Amino acid sequence: MGGGKGGADFDPKGKSDNEIRRFCYAFMKELSRHIGADTDVPAGDIGVGGREVGYMFGAYKSIRNQWEGILTGKGGSWGGSLIRPEATGYGLVYYVEHMIQYASGGKESFAGKRVAISGSGNVAQYAALKVIELGGTVTSLSDSKGAIIATSEKGFTPEIIDVIADLKLNRKALSDLTNSSEYGSQFKYIEGARPWKHCGQVDVALPSATQNEVSAEEAEALISQGAKFIAEGSNMGCTQEAIDIFEASRKEKKGSAIWYAPGKAANAGGVAVSGLEMAQNSQRLKWTSEEVDEKLKQIMKNCFENGLETAKEYVTPKEGEFPSLVAGSNIAGFKKVAQAMHDQGDWW
Ligand SMILES: NC(=O)C1=CN([C@@H]2O[C@H](COP(=O)(O)OP(=O)(O)OC[C@H]3O[C@@H](n4cnc5c(N)ncnc54)[C@H](OP(=O)(O)O)[C@@H]3O)[C@@H](O)[C@H]2O)C=CC1
Numbered sequence: 001m002g003g004g005k006g007g008a009d010f011d012p013k014g015k016s017d018n019e020i021r022r023f024c025y026a027f028m029k030e031l032s033r034h035i036g037a038d039t040d041v042p043a044g045d046i047g048v049g050g051r052e053v054g055y056m057f058g059a060y061k062s063i064r065n066q067w068e069g070i071l072t073g074k075g076g077s078w079g080g081s082l083i084r085p086e087a088t089g090y091g092l093v094y095y096v097e098h099m100i101q102y103a104s105g106g107k108e109s110f111a112g113k114r115v116a117i118s119g120s121g122n123v124a125q126y127a128a129l130k131v132i133e134l135g136g137t138v139t140s141l142s143d144s145k146g147a148i149i150a151t152s153e154k155g156f157t158p159e160i161i162d163v164i165a166d167l168k169l170n171r172k173a174l175s176d177l178t179n180s181s182e183y184g185s186q187f188k189y190i191e192g193a194r195p196w197k198h199c200g201q202v203d204v205a206l207p208s209a210t211q212n213e214v215s216a217e218e219a220e221a222l223i224s225q226g227a228k229f230i231a232e233g234s235n236m237g238c239t240q241e242a243i244d245i246f247e248a249s250r251k252e253k254k255g256s257a258i259w260y261a262p263g264k265a266a267n268a269g270g271v272a273v274s275g276l277e278m279a280q281n282s283q284r285l286k287w288t289s290e291e292v293d294e295k296l297k298q299i300m301k302n303c304f305e306n307g308l309e310t311a312k313e314y315v316t317p318k319e320g321e322f323p324s325l326v327a328g329s330n331i332a333g334f335k336k337v338a339q340a341m342h343d344q345g346d347w348w
């Protein structure tokens with residue numbers, strides 16, 4: 001929280017927990033001088049989950065001798081918020097549910113939809129679980145080594161997602177699942193691939209692994225396989241060439257186009273619940289899962305409607321065209337920052 005992003009080129013794969021802990025301590029030794037509950041509040045991201053946040057939080061406390069909400073994604077028994085681990089994936093699905101409802105005039109939902117997801121980390125796992133809960137079928141997941149495609153009609157089940165979560169906690173590859181005698185027959189593993197050209201007929205695509213993970217060619221493949229909605233769980237998941245293809249489809253094909261939502265809006269549930277974690281820390285209290293989930297749903301609804309209405313106002317869509325969520329979200333974000341700068345005399 002604060003608008004910055006940072007990282008390290010330390011690769012945690014193949015390292016022991018103690019090696020990771022020592023790295024986190026060293027990292028926090030410097031970082032602790034730059035962050036604070038009212039300055040910048042870092043959170044997890046690729047390769048950084050509850051374990052790493054715990055090591056860094058412990059390091060901060062021992063360096064500063066102070067308990068402060070200086071990181072989010074903390075453990076539930078030491079200042080973390082319920083639903084923060086789930087927030088990005090759940091929020092993404094809540095956002096897309098609004099896209100589906102708007103596009104179908106309230107007639108459709110995730111129920112019965114085939115959903116291709118990439119990634120198998122924090123965002124992908126919880127997006128998959130929420131899609132399944134809402135009646136959709138998850139047809140694919142992936143990791144940095146390859147993609148797995150479900151071969152049965154039922155797709156991925158919550159039990160399989162649990163198995164994958166365990167594998168990933170231990171930094172193992174998805175190929176371990178497809179090589180196992182227990183699960184191997186339910187999935188096809190494609191080494192070195194992303195799911196988009198291999199997932200078959202699809203209604204919704206949710207890139208949720210890393211940046212630039214949908215190329216122009218893959219954008220065309222998704223459209224030809226029937227995709228009607230694409231929303232980024234990952235930051236900058238689609239290449240600019242892919243976005244251009246989705247936006248061109250939105251203009252040309254109107255109501256039967258694919259509709260694209262940028263990560264800055266669709267994956268905002270994670271940072272939003274980090275904000276709720278900070279609010280709870282400041283008040284020294286803890287909300288229930290239901291309370292946090294309800295607030296998350298409302299935030300994602302506002303986020304969708306803000307992008308939609310701003311697009312209608314500034315880039316008026318032609319008759320029958322979906323508003324551009326990328327233009328609407330960019331302009332809404334810009335307006336908020338520009339207005340604050342203006343009001344705070346930072347304009348000149
Ligand atoms: N966590 C959060 O709250 C939020 C995350 N995001 C964004 O969502 C995306 C996923 O983050 P998150 O789930 O937290 O991260 P995780 O580290 O939990 O998972 C990342 C996933 O992406 C795969 N991956 C990593 N690098 C590559 C690569 N170069 N090519 C293909 N696959 C890759 C990983 O595979 P492997 O297991 O093999 O390493 C893993 O499956 C990122 O873009 C992140 O910035 C956005 C908003 C909030």
Ligand SMILES: O=C(O)CCC(=O)C(=O)O
Binds near residue numbers: 072267275
């Ligand atoms: O929880 C946060 O504050 C950040 C989440 C995140 O990684 C992101 O929004 O890119």
